Amino acid sequence: MNDKTADSNKRRLAVAAISAVALIILVQFVDSYCTEMFGKTQSLSVRTFLMNPRGMSSEAAVAYMSRGMLPFYLIGALTPFIRSYTDIIGRKKMMIINVALLAVGSAVCLLANNMWIYLLGNGILILGYSLDIHLIYIVDAVDRKHRGTVRGICGGVSMAAAMCIPLLRSLYVDGGGHNWQILYAVGIVGGVIGLVLVMLYRFPNITGSKAAPSVGGSANRSEGKSVDSTECSTDDGHIHFIKTFKDICRDHATRNLLISISVVGLATAGITYYNEPLCAFSGMGEGNVNTVLLIQPIASLVINVLTGILADKMERRYVVQMGIALSLISGMAFTLGVGHGVSSVLLGILWGCMNGFYFSAEELINLMVMESVDISVRGRASAMSTLSYGIGDQLGIFAISLVVGALGMRWAKLVFLVSPLVIAMVVLRRKEIEKRRKHA
Secondary structure (H helix, E strand, C coil): CHHHHHHHHHHHHHHHHHHHHHHHHHHHHHHHHHHHHHHHCHHHHHHHHHHHHHCCCHHHHHHHHHHHHHHHHHHHHHHHHHHCCHHHHCHHHHHHHHHHHHHHHHHHHHHCCCHHHHHHHHHHHHHHHHCCCHHHHHHHHCCHHHHHHHHHHHHHHHHHHHHHHHHHHHHHCCCCCCCHHHHHHHHHHHHHHHHHHHHHCCCCCCCCCCCCCCCCCCCCCCCCCCCCCCCCCCCCCCCCHHHHHHHHHCCHHHHHHHHHHHHHHCCHHHHHCCHHHHHHCCCCCHHHHHHHHHHHHHHHHHHHHHHHHHHHHCCHHHHHHHHHHHHHHHHHHHHHHCCCCCCHHHHHHHHHHHHHHHHHHHHHHHHHHHHCCCHHHHHHHHHHHHHHHHHHHHHHHHHHHHHHHHHHHHHHHHHHHHHHHHHHHHHHHHHHHHHHHHHC
């Protein structure tokens, strides 16, 4: 009878984990679509709001919109403070807020009739997709030996969402770049459907927690026990991550990971900015640009899944180092190749490698941060990781928006792509050497 009960419990937990992951993947699809929209329609938005009505050049228009977006990017600075409440109000309520903001932000962008309303809508989207807590759910509900793979699948879903943008763009946007705002309807419809499902779905009520092991290669602390994927079972009375910052950072491994993700964050501007405008304004034509936009997420999807599997087969930090190095190489090749006779298919592959390897490395560091702490503070650890990444991210975005007018898109992108990733490689390599010396 005991064996039957144990088997029944295992099956119940497996079904609960699979159903939770399925819903997370659905929400992740909508989240990722909204995340990609601004960058992959930037040439269209600057034409609509700046180039056509004001007669601005492409370089001047991109620089102007980048500067105008700065106050709205600061909205993202609120994310750690809000995400830290995940441990207090519960995962489900935070996911409801996440999805609701995606629907509202998409609606504002769809209806915007001037640049500032459009940027406001993107600011709402930034706050929404920055609250994405799928990694917390993965760490809570999935065994450690499968977390990297599940994370990779979620990353692949993100790229599948990104792939929908060029497909819809080819259907609805004409050669003059009109009607592009209708693409935000996906965020509205998907956001509403996701919101209803999240509200109706009863996340598995699973409990149990043990002390966290060291980061990188130890057994899963929740092995053989299930973890609450909805509400934190321990309320330590702390309101947000500031009050737990000192305690979490006392762990040497966690502190090093937070430093590393902050350095990696500096490169986000170089990784994500000016990719589509570089293609669109280099004389490629709408058809070739759509080819690049279609190939890019396919390449990123494959890379996300492969790096996720690798992260479960070997130490995560090695996969992170490999990802940063390959992102740097492919990013340089893409940036220098645009407008110099490189085929659109190859450009799409290079862009996909640049994005796929970079964001896989960033999310693996985030995953490692959450694996290094106890379940009762995972939400706040995730908030701290987001804050550390955001500091580098915001500094990079602010700096690149100031220099793009002087350097141009290509050189500004190279500066903010190469420098931070080289520094990140040095920092990660140094931490590895320190660890080897410590255990020698």
